[in-house]
């Protein structure tokens with residue numbers, strides 16, 4: 001007796017043959033793609049019953065928040081207003097390496113914050129970064145040398161230059177607002193790049209690149225550490241590392257003297273480190289200032305310091321307490337909570353950001369992906385912060401204005 005399966009398979013092959021024959025009669029045989037195009041998927045079992053093959057939060061190829069992924073350095077066919085790029089680099093770190101896997105961990109942590117389907121709206125913002133009229137693209141990772149640091153720094157600068165000099169798309173609606181034109185030396189609107197590090201050294205080539213387009217910029221630096229220590233070592237390359245890049249950037253004239261740190265709490269040689277930090281152009285907001293002065297004052301001081309100048313934001317994940325973000329190279333206890341960092345970032349909305357990064361995520365030291373998820377959520381806030389004109393008002397709900405006093 002012939003089984004049902006055999007009959008079904010025979011029928012299927014017969015149908016496939018007829019279908020193939022029909023299609024080949026009508027369409028010149030010059031490639032499988034043309035042949036495949038002749039298949040009417042709407043009649044196929046999957047599409048006729050279930051429609052598109054949509055990616056779920058936990059499926060699909062890895063891109064930040066499921067944004068479209070292009071290798072932008074070799075593919076200029078798609079313009080963007082905000083580009084996300086990975087700098088997988090960790091060979092200038094002083095303690096635990098592993099941040100070369102940061103871009104992977106942050107993209108992986110972003111899978112539930114889906115850019116499609118209108119998701120991304122939060123009560124805290126009252127909006128979604130994906131609904132601000134700006135086009136975003138995940139531009140992939142830069143293939144950096146893991147063996148030659150001087151080459152890797154040059155590769156980062158060349159990659160950043162390449163993206164920064166691309167023309168913007170100019171929005172995906174009528175609401176697109178020019179953000180960078182007024183500061184650019186060439187008077188043109190330039191895209192903004194969000195970089196996923198990488199150890200903190202990646203900021204030096206980024207500042208070199210930004211300097212060519214904007215001249216010197218101010219920096220808002222979230223970190224447990226100063227990163228303004230003088231270059232030391234017996235070779236030039238040894239002196240350039242994730243603790244000295246800001247000092248080098250200032251020597252090279254890449255920064256204004258109106259920058260500010262937020263969340264500092266590391267051990268130092270002494271107060272001399274702070275005096276030197278001042279010469280590099282920074283004011284210091286310590287981790288404990290949030291208890292003594294509160295979130296509002298922290299926001300106010302950063303905004304006063306930066307004013308209307310073009311500003312670059314660099315966030316080392318170690319600004320967050322290692323209990324909430326353990327996967328980092330140089331953890332320091334007693335840090336800010338992710339909620340505090342998110343609140344400060346919201347408060348900075350409307351400053352003239354020319355770019356941003358998140359660095360020092362080293363997922364080998366993570367537990368249950370919490371650091372990757374925290375970093376991805378912070379990048380989600382970066383996008384809103386860079387696209388909205390002013391900080392969102394506090395939630396009202398069952399509260400009233402009097403409750404704020």
Ligand SMILES: [Mn+2]
Pocket residue numbers: 200223225227242316360
């Ligand atoms: Mn740092």
